[in-house]
Amino acid sequence: MKKTVCFLLCVLLVFCISLGLAISESSAAEDKVVRIISLPDMTGMYSVVWVGAAFDALDTVIRETNEKGGIKYHDPVTNKTEHVKIKHVWEDTGGKVDRSLSIFKRHMNEPKTLTVLGLNSLDAEAIKPVVKEVKIPALWTACSLKMHTPPEWVFSPISSIYSEQMYALLDWMKRHGLKSIATIGWNAGASWSWHMSLKYFAPQFGIEVIEPMEILPFVPMDTSIQLRRIKSKKPDVIFPALLSKALVQVLKDSYKLGLMDRLVLAANGIDAVPIKMAGEKKCNGVRGQIMGTMTVEDVRENPGVLKADEIVKKHYPRCRTPLRLNLGGWAGWSISEVAIQAVKMALEEVGYEKVNGQAVYDVLTSGVKLDTLFTKPVVLSKDVTYGAHFGTFGQWRDGDFHRLEDWRDYKIVTEKEHREIIKMMGK
Amino acid sequence: MLPCGVFNTTYEKDIAIVRTKTHWSMLIGFVILVLLGPQFLGPKLLDILNYLAIDLIAVLGLNIVIGYCGQIALAQSAFMAVGGYTSAILYGELGLPFFACLFAAGLSSGLAGLVFGSPAVRIKGFYLAMATLAAQFIIIWIIDHTPTVSGGYLGMEVGKPGFFGVSIDSIKAHSYLIFPITLIMIYLHKNLGRSRTGRAFMAIRDNDIAAEVMGVGPSGHKLLAFFLSAFYAGIAGCLWAHYVGRLHPEAFGLMDSIWYVGFLVVGGMGSTMGPIFGTLFLVSLTEFVRFISPVLAGSFPGLSGSIFAASAQLIFGLIVVLFVVFEPRGINHRWELFKNYYRLHPYSY
Numbered sequence: 001m002k003k004t005v006c007f008l009l010c011v012l013l014v015f016c017i018s019l020g021l022a023i024s025e026s027s028a029a030e031d032k033v034v035r036i037i038s039l040p041d042m043t044g045m046y047s048v049v050w051v052g053a054a055f056d057a058l059d060t061v062i063r064e065t066n067e068k069g070g071i072k073y074h075d076p077v078t079n080k081t082e083h084v085k086i087k088h089v090w091e092d093t094g095g096k097v098d099r100s101l102s103i104f105k106r107h108m109n110e111p112k113t114l115t116v117l118g119l120n121s122l123d124a125e126a127i128k129p130v131v132k133e134v135k136i137p138a139l140w141t142a143c144s145l146k147m148h149t150p151p152e153w154v155f156s157p158i159s160s161i162y163s164e165q166m167y168a169l170l171d172w173m174k175r176h177g178l179k180s181i182a183t184i185g186w187n188a189g190a191s192w193s194w195h196m197s198l199k200y201f202a203p204q205f206g207i208e209v210i211e212p213m214e215i216l217p218f219v220p221m222d223t224s225i226q227l228r229r230i231k232s233k234k235p236d237v238i239f240p241a242l243l244s245k246a247l248v249q250v251l252k253d254s255y256k257l258g259l260m261d262r263l264v265l266a267a268n269g270i271d272a273v274p275i276k277m278a279g280e281k282k283c284n285g286v287r288g289q290i291m292g293t294m295t296v297e298d299v300r301e302n303p304g305v306l307k308a309d310e311i312v313k314k315h316y317p318r319c320r321t322p323l324r325l326n327l328g329g330w331a332g333w334s335i336s337e338v339a340i341q342a343v344k345m346a347l348e349e350v351g352y353e354k355v356n357g358q359a360v361y362d363v364l365t366s367g368v369k370l371d372t373l374f375t376k377p378v379v380l381s382k383d384v385t386y387g388a389h390f391g392t393f394g395q396w397r398d399g400d401f402h403r404l405e406d407w408r409d410y411k412i413v414t415e416k417e418h419r420e421i422i423k424m425m426g427k
Numbered sequence: 428m429l430p431c432g433v434f435n436t437t438y439e440k441d442i443a444i445v446r447t448k449t450h451w452s453m454l455i456g457f458v459i460l461v462l463l464g465p466q467f468l469g470p471k472l473l474d475i476l477n478y479l480a481i482d483l484i485a486v487l488g489l490n491i492v493i494g495y496c497g498q499i500a501l502a503q504s505a506f507m508a509v510g511g512y513t514s515a516i517l518y519g520e521l522g523l524p525f526f527a528c529l530f531a532a533g534l535s536s537g538l539a540g541l542v543f544g545s546p547a548v549r550i551k552g553f554y555l556a557m558a559t560l561a562a563q564f565i566i567i568w569i570i571d572h573t574p575t576v577s578g579g580y581l582g583m584e585v586g587k588p589g590f591f592g593v594s595i596d597s598i599k600a601h602s603y604l605i606f607p608i609t610l611i612m613i614y615l616h617k618n619l620g621r622s623r624t625g626r627a628f629m630a631i632r633d634n635d636i637a638a639e640v641m642g643v644g645p646s647g648h649k650l651l652a653f654f655l656s657a658f659y660a661g662i663a664g665c666l667w668a669h670y671v672g673r674l675h676p677e678a679f680g681l682m683d684s685i686w687y688v689g690f691l692v693v694g695g696m697g698s699t700m701g702p703i704f705g706t707l708f709l710v711s712l713t714e715f716v717r718f719i720s721p722v723l724a725g726s727f728p729g730l731s732g733s734i735f736a737a738s739a740q741l742i743f744g745l746i747v748v749l750f751v752v753f754e755p756r757g758i759n760h761r762w763e764l765f766k767n768y769y770r771l772h773p774y775s776y
Contacts, residue, residue, distance in 0.1 A: 042720075042736035052733040059724075059732055091717050092736040097582075098671045098678055102478065105598065106471040125582065126673045146581065187571060187580055316731065425581060426574050 032084045032352060034071070034343055036062065036336075037107050038117040039127075044095020045218050051119045054141055054332030055090075057308075058117055060315050061336040062088045071344050077351035084352060086340070089113075097126045108134050114346070114360050115139060115339050119332070121147055121189050124154050136357035137364055139339050141331035145193045145425075148385050149418040155364055156386040158334040158372050160291045162190065163421060164389060164410040165266055166197035169239070169289060170205045172393055178236035182210040184226055184250060185241030186218060192425050194241040194266060197413075200421045210235050219245050224253045231257055238262045243327075244274060251278035251286070261285045264393075272401070273326055280399035287404070291391040304373035308333055334372040341370055384412060430770045444617060461610065465602040473598045479710045480609040481667050486690045486702040487616045488659025493688070494696035495625060496652035497632025498547050499555050502562035503660050504683035508570060508676065510536040510661025511668035512577055515585040518669075525588040525669075529608075532665035533658040539566065540657020547649040563681050570676045582675035585668045601670050608666065612659060617699045619655070628652055629697070693750055695757025704758035709747070716743045 040055035041047050065071060070085040089107050093100040100123040104116055108130075115137050118124055121144035131138045131153040140147065143159035160168075173181065181198060185191025195213045202209045210233050214226035227250070230238055238259060240250045247265070251274060254260055265288035275283045312329075345368065346359035364370075369377035370387075378387035389410040394403045435441040445451055465473055485503055492500045510532035518528040543562035547555055570577045577583060588595045588604065595604050619625045627648050630638035635645045668674050686709075694705020724732035754761060 040732075040736075042733050043740045047733070052731075056731045056733060063728060088721075090721050090732065092720055096678060097673065097675055098667070101671060101673070102474055106474055109470065122582070122675065122677070126675075129584075129672075189580055192580060315728070422581075426578070 032070075032082070033087045033112060034084055034347075034355065035087045035089050035107070035110055035113040036115055036117060036339060036343075037104060037113060038088065038090045039093050039100045039103060039123055040090060040119060041095040042092040044093065046095045046120050051328065053326045053328035054119050056316070057312075057326075057329040057332035058336035059088060059090075060312060061333055061340065062086050063315060064311050065340055071340060071347065073344050073347040075351050076348065077353065082347075082352065084347065086343075093123070097122050101126055101130065104130065108136060112355065114343050114355065114357055117335050117339060118142075119328075121193075125189070128152055128154050134357070135361065137342075137361040139335045141328075141335055142190065143386050144189050145197070145418050145422055146189065149415060149422055151383055151385040151415070153361060154385060155380055157338040157364075157370060157378050157380060158331060158375065158387055160388050160391060160410050161386045161413065161418075162193040163197040163200075163413040163418060165289060165291055165391065166194055167201050167411050167413065168291075168391055168408070169237075169264065169266070170198065170201050170207055172289075173207055173237060174205045178207070180208040180210055180233075180235045181237040181239055182214070182230045182233060182235035183239045183241050184214040184216060184223070184230060186246065187215050188218075191241035193421075194239070196421050196425045198239070200417070200424060213241070216242065216246055216250075220249050222253065223249050224257065227253050227257050227259060231259060235262065237264050239264055239266065241266065245277075247274045248277045251275070251283055255279075255282040264288065266291075272399075275396055275399070280396070283396045284398065286396045288394055288396070288401070289391055290394055290401075290403070291388065302374060305330075308373060330374055334374060337373045338370045338378075383415075428767050428770055431772070442621070458610075461606050465599045465606075470598045473602050475710070475714050477598065477601055477605050477670060479706060480605045481663050481670065482687070482690070482710060483702060483706045484609055484612045484666070485660050485663040486687055486694070486706050487612055487699070488656040488663070489687050489691055490696060490699075490702045491616070491619065491628070491659065492544075492652045492656035493691060494698070494701065495620060495628040495632065496649060497628075497635075498544070498551070498649060498652060500544070500559045500653065500656060501556055501681075501684050501688065502543060502559045502566065503656070503687045504679045504681070505563045505566035506536045506540055506657040506660035507664030507667060507683075508566060508674075508679035509539045509657075510664030511585075511674050511679075512570060512583070512664075513661070514665035515583055515668050515674055516576065518588070519584070519586050525590045529662060529665050533661040536661025536664060537654045537658035540653040540655075540660070541650055544650055544653025544657075547653060548646045560681075563684055567676050567679060577676075578674070580676065582673055585672050585674055587672065588669045595669070605666055605670065608662065612662065613699060613703070616659075616702075620699060624648070624651065632697075689747065692755075693747060693757060695759030698759050700762060701757050701759040704762065708758060712743055712746060716740065 038055065038058060041051045042055065066085050070083040072081065072083055074080070075082045089110070091103045093103060100118070104127055107113060113136060116127070116131065116139075118127065118138060118140045119142065121140070121142035124138065124140045124142060124147045125144065127138060128147065135153070138154045140154060140156050141158065143156035143161045145161065145163060147154050147156065148161060183191070183195045183198065185195060191213065199209045210230070214230055216223055216226060238254070240247055240263065242250060251263070254263055255278070260283065263286045265286065275286070342360050342363045343355075345363040346355050349363065350359045364380050365382045367379055367381055369379055371377050375388055376390070380387060389412055390407050391410060392403055392405055392407045394401045429435070430447060433447060440446070445454055468476070485507055489500060489503050492498050513535040514528040514532040517523045517531055518525060523531070539562070543559060546558040550558065571579055573579065574581065595601055627638065627643045630641065630643050631645050631648055639645055690705040690709050691702060692705070693708055694703065695701030720735040721732065723735045724730065
């Protein structure tokens with residue numbers, strides 16, 4: 001028995017090593033390659049949120065591009081139309097910041113590493129000084145305040161920053177005569193960014209933010225204690241500063257406690273996965289904010305979503321979750337779309353020989369319009385490194401999300417205001 | 428067991444760690460390798476080795492309390508956090524010299540170990556496990572809820588270490604800081620096991636009542652074991668913090684503490700080589716499964732990369748389980764058998 005197990009393990013090891021060598025040889029044979037690093041948490045605690053879907057989406061975009069021959073561009077040096085393949089370099093971070101930093105540092109000096117893509121804000125905050133030092137721009141799906149204060153080499157092309165979202169939420173509450181708001185979230189940067197932004201802007205609108213924010217574990221089994229405490233304070237709006245499975249639990253428990261009409265979801269406003277998991281019928285009446293990460297038209301008719309669905313079906317024929325239902329999928333897809341466009345423009349600007357992270361950064365901050373496939377094109381700059389400054393509100397009715405009002409441009413929160421909110425977070 | 432033909436004829440020979448010419452040449456070769464290695468190894472491998480060395484210090488510490496003294500401790504990662512934060516604050520805010528911060532990190536962590544190890548005087552077994560588990564949660568909770576000092580959930584930037592005008596800012600430079608400290612900690616650990624204190628620890632581990640009858644005070648020695656174990660964790664935490672350049676309470680989770688115990692179980696408890704083997708084996712395995720996931724995902728384009736990342740973790744878990752089932756005394760036991768075989772060669776008596 002012992003010998004058999006040892007033998008099987010040896011066979012497995014030899015198989016993996018030979019496969020690895022074979023693959024590295026085949027990729028080494030490629031002549032023109034640019035590298036994009038991504039830092040997904042596939043086995044850690046963020047993997048249960050939406051990182052898996054986001055990673056699959058961004059990987060799909062890169063696979064699709066490579067399948068079509070790579071990035072097609074006009075080289076200014078050779079004056080010819082050329083193709084360059086993308087090498088997607090990734091390793092599972094396991095949800096550990098040090099691991100993400102380490103993976104990036106191991107790969108950042110490889111030739112033609114042009115950008116790094118990431119998914120959660122903690123990683124972005126940690127990697128910020130490093131990407132600035134080595135001049136490789138980072139594109140992230142998350143958009144916490146610390147990521148962009150001060151604005152440096154980290155970009156969130158598809159998202160409005162959490163402070164803008166809360167300003168818009170307070171504005172919406174004032175227009176609807178709602179006077180108080182309570183939050184329920186994680187003890188994490190994203191939830192506190194949302195909560196403190198609310199606290200900072202609330203006096204301007206004469207709205208009361210009920211303290212303290214109720215804290216939940218990352219994957220809670222029950223949230224009714226926290227929700228009962230909130231209910232006793234009778235807020236007009238309950239804002240779950242959460243995503244995915246934690247949000248599902250809040251939705252389920254809110255239904256039991258009769259709080260559905262008070263819930264207003266944030267960035268995840270039209271993320272259908274938690275709504276489906278909590279029960280579509282039960283979620284009737286829940287309202288949500290639709291921000292820049294989302295489609296500007298009706299979800300089901302958006303040409304970008306339909307095109308993406310087709311591509312997903314091609315690569316993953318057994319995929320059961322259409323992309324249009326998945327927030328993570330859209331987020332991952334959009335950042336890789338933007339990254340590939342920026343790389344293409346950089347190649348057309350300086351040519352393959354001279355292209356580097358600085359060239360991609362110059363494109364990203366040049367004020368050029370970047371297409372995210374799903375939303376209106378976004379424009380980034382050196383001062384405002386996050387993208388979509390618009391949004392609206394909608395409501396769930398029988399599994400469909402209905403827009404409640406027209407799209408509005410968001411107030412762009414200044415760096416000074418962000419510094420003050422971060423100062424509040426530090427206390 | 429001594430090699431064939433080697434006899435301890437003097438007290439000096441009896442206490443020597445390095446006994447034979449072969450030992451000396453291997454040691455010199457190893458030190459040269461450690462000193463010259465960073466010059467020739469690439470950043471990827473050096474980065475892995477740096478983390479491996481830091482983990483090794485933490486596991487050596489754990490071996491003092493679990494392997495030598497027979498107590499249970501499930502908060503090594505939290506003690507690392509104490510060391511890391513202490514050093515970051517002293518170095519960043521007060522501008523103390525790096526080596527003073529390193530020592531202070533060990534000391535503060537050691538004191539925390541002393542506090543949370545104090546239940547060991549009264550309780551043992553599962554109850555002690557629960558008490559030390561509480562340390563893991565309490566320490567991280569304190570860090571999380573003192574944002575003015577620790578940065579709380581926002582985390583904290585940690586300055587790059589520097590001394591005598593030399594700034595340690597690259598992976599290679601960090602190797603020259605981490606490797607010698609690791610060697611010193613291994614040497615101290617080895618000597619502790621041979622000292623009066625170390626033997627007292629082992630006596631308590633084997634039978635604490637018998638040890639007490641023989642004049643070994645269990646309470647004091649148990650507390651000392653917790654102090655030393657946490658001291659090691661503090662040193663590891665300090666090196667980790669300055670190497671990564673950032674601290675966040677999430678980096679010091681319960682799972683890390685449990686994995687450190689896993690390193691010890693796989694390597695073998697109660698020896699110096701056990702933690703080395705355990706750390707080497709499991710860190711290499713982790714790196715291997717992480718390396719192989721993207722490769723496999725690239726080979727099977729119809730499948731999601733997440734499947735390979737997750738299945739790699741399963742394989743990793745399976746290997747550890749098989750190991751524990753078939754060799755519960757750890758890799759070190761196999762190594763001892765192998766060594767003894769060759770030491771007796773060619774006479775198998």
